[in-house]
Amino acid sequence: MQACPLLSTLLLSAMLCLPAHAEDELIVADQKGQQKALMEAAGTDQNLPYHIRWVEFEAAAPLLQALGAGAVDTGIAGDGPFLFAWGAGLHIKAAWVIPPRGAGQATAIVVPEGSPISAPDQLSGKRIATGRGSIGHLLLLRLLATGAIPAPAPHIVFLLPAQAKAALDTKRVDAWSTWEPYVSLAVISGHGHAIADAAGLMPNNSFFVANTEALAQKKRLLADFYRRITAAYDWGTKHQVAYAHILARQTGLPDDVAIAVAQKLIAVPAPVTPDVIRAEDGVVEAYRSAGFIARTGDLSDAFEQNLTH
Template sequence: MRRRLTVVFGVLALLGSLTTACGGGEETEAGAAQLKIGYQRFGGQSLVKAKGEAADAQWSLFESGPALTEALKAGAIDIGQTGEAPPIFAAAAQTDFKIIATSEPVPQGEAVLVKEKSGYKSFKDLKGKKVALNKGSNVNWLLVKLLEANGMKIEDIQVQYLKPAEARPAFDNDQVDAWIIWDPYFSLAQYEGVQVLADATGLANNREYLLVSPKALEEKGDLIREYVKSYREVTDWGIANPDERVKLIAPELKLEEPVAARALERSAKALAPVTPAIGDEIQEIADGFAALGLIPAKVDIKSRIDDRFTDLLQ
């Protein structure tokens, strides 16, 4: 079973590392504007795609949030969904975007995984050990909060910045002692002999954020409004119909249904509007990254909040 899940994970990561497009160019054959959507192989956007909504859009797949924000900076996509850290790293890299929606908190959707045979009982046991994570992703903030909660500094562990496709074999082969990861990679890695040392409960909200380029807001505002409306409706449908959701999305995610169900049960949350409080929350994360030198200087991420779609998200 472990070997089979490793193979599945490899396929998932390989597919996620590629940018694939569904549809033509930026315009349809009729000459109408076309929305370019960046998505990761999980979250509400995958369900929107699996359900056949926004079928006229150009869909591009990314392995992680940082890769998606690079495409946003390059103009390859108009809109995309990430965790809480990628927007901050993107802002520090001078990427222009607005945050138009968020999600309810998903603290159970990211965790520190270790092998049961290691005997580790708390995060403090990882002092001096190798800990893998994807730099600039939501788990980067979870690491900061774990260190803070345990009275540790980043120098107390050996951080290994690895993408999911690199971290999984390193974890499987005991080349790292722990792996901080998010769903669905988290769910895939929960094979026999793996334990959850800690998740983000009480430490980080681990929200999703919907980012859009200002140019797209200006030129494709109606398409974006229609998409946000569909995104909200499909997400609500999935939460109300979990069994149908799993059957629909498992093939899209390239996951077996039990694995997809486990991830969705803890990580699929409703969309929510961006509010001043949300702005304060993500600004706190940005300030924390700046204080630790994880980004080169402070960024005003709160000013990226754009609440024009609040009416669709309440």
């Protein structure tokens, strides 16, 4: 049950046929409409001196492919998929960090309702779905490295979220290592159970990532957008329910799922600092030790530290 790259390839090909980026337009990649909903709820998308064109993605991997190809200017991704893509040679940099909230619970391994599996040490030899290079993949690598999942190693099945959910629902896989909002969808709507999360295992940062061309040509727009998204997140920390209602309306998520997502994800973004970069060393090493990336060099090259407000 291999993940078919056709959907991502077709989407990326279509995006590459878009007109050249206008200097007064910022093309922003989103996942499940969360950033767009947050800015609308906070009102920080008002009186823009440029136009934002939102492009929706199911997961970070195709989003980062589009960023690396120059089809979008910036977008949000977890540290795992971002560094996985950077390690593959994509011309992208993390420009703004969203620190973890919820003690790492936004990334978790879930099992379906009625599963006899109740702890990660019972995943040995099981079939686990996740996205290749995703934060779910990173969580599995960390659990394997720490011995929380003992030998024999599970069989990892690389799938996009919609495919992974279907595989879990039909019990073609035993578990799904995923992230929000899919964790809450599986647990709240699907009556599944989270048996492990990322608390204490990885930095759990997310980043707003930009391609190097946009950083060179649209730095002023990017700085303004990150300022506005920071204000939106700050608003969201104080108005989680209001944000959740707009998120549910825009994305079709059930209200209780949207509220759970807001509680786990709303933290205040900030510029990247040397401390943030140092914390990400372990992420790169986890992928490198598992043979998934070979890129070497200074990790600071993956980050933009000179983007001012």
